[in-house]
Amino acid sequence: MEDQLKIALIQSDLIWENPEANRNMFSEKIESISEILDIIVLPEMFTSGFTMNAKTLAEPMNGPTVNWMKTVAAKRHVALMGSIVISEDNNYYNRLLFVEPSGQIFYYDKRHTFTLVGENETYTAGTAKLIIQYKGWKLRPLICYDLRFPVWSRITEDYDVIFYVANWPKPRVSAWDTLLKARAIENMSYCIGVNRVGVDGVNSEYSGHSAAYDVLGNNMTNIEANKEAIEIVTLEKHHINAYRNKLKFLDDRDAFNLI
Template identity: 60%
Template sequence: MDENLHIALIQSHLNWENPVANRISFSEKLTQITSAIDLIVLPEMFTTGFTMQPQNIYEDEGLKTLQWMQDLAKEKNAALTGSLVFQENDNFFNRLFFVFPNGTYCTYDKKHTFTLAGEHEVYQSGIEKLMVEYKGFKICPLICYDLRFPVWARNTEDYDVLLYVANWPKLRVNAWDALLKARAIENMSYCIGVNRIGIDGLGHEYVGHSAVYNVLGEQVAYSEKEEIVYARLSKGHIEKTRNKLKFLNDRDAFNWQ
């Protein structure tokens, strides 16, 4: 069994509040992936940009995007993840889907809605972390603003990979860089951050800085332009480092009940 997880991070411009155009755009980008990849990661709200007007999006677009993700996951024989505007029971969610190659999926609703932009007034907040078991790796996917809250991300579940999808603006990108590295070090896990680039419909600028950090906080992948970023995660690196440096044995145990 391959003890590596091969990943592709799609750092891209997003078409404002236009799911159809974004699905077409990402479909075209994914044709560039010709090597064997296990996991493809898209940004936060990858079909719309970080909109606070989800009522502008047709209600069925969420299900259409989910079907699109399922079709692509099967076609690429790879898992696919990213978050999108999703409407359910008259409520809106910033919902991450993790779609497996066979089309099955699990979800995570963003816990920390971004109050500075009024996200808490528009989208329902999630209440549970998600742990994904995939190809021998335990993955914890979170969303953007969650990055600022280390207790929520604390590695009490012995996960191997902490993954953030984001629309993190240029204005505060130094925090993005620092916190991704910190989350890797303190949790002794790989930490992946996938951001967008370009200017959104509200004039906010994004400069990417999508990156992968290993268990020691060393940067193993990074980009500031529109491209697909590839990385290989090693199970051996995780086990070797944790066996040598048993810092997780001294971690605090948090009870969310």
């Protein structure tokens, strides 16, 4: 078990619907990091932008992006996280992948598809939670629109870190800021959100605001809006344990089941 996790948040523009170019771009960004890391977090649909063109862009689980993630993870001895468009069993998924240095893969399919732009008409919604045990930490990965649904995010398995990878538009970025902080406070966990910047192929604009919050809702990062950036944060297990043991707010949480 490790008391610390060192995590890189990569806030980046994305090249519209061009997986190879995006993989090359992220390879360069990752190569530029000299620190030894435990996890690297990329945005939602990091090979394409938030596309509904799944028929053209979807890859299988043994496709080029998954293989690229395995290669990067093994080379850098780091876990790599981000979502891509996956085709499986005649369905398309907005699937978050967590690839360990060993090549082991965990995945989470976005539960709350964004009906405002018809994501629900293209992508099959996931139904299962994912808790990843990694280096003695319990990690809960989620995707973008999931952030608006606190019941789905609510801590029931005593996870240590909740992640959101996103293409969250600039006009509603105040909600992103507020809800990331709220998820950290209400769950007494670290909360990390990685959002893209730039303008996509359907003229949606993104301002980033990627951030990491501690269990009290303090922002641990200083990432400039509207700019590409790589920010490295160090999470400490004793920070979680100290405040959970002192304040004991989670002892008073409601018990419930999702059907």
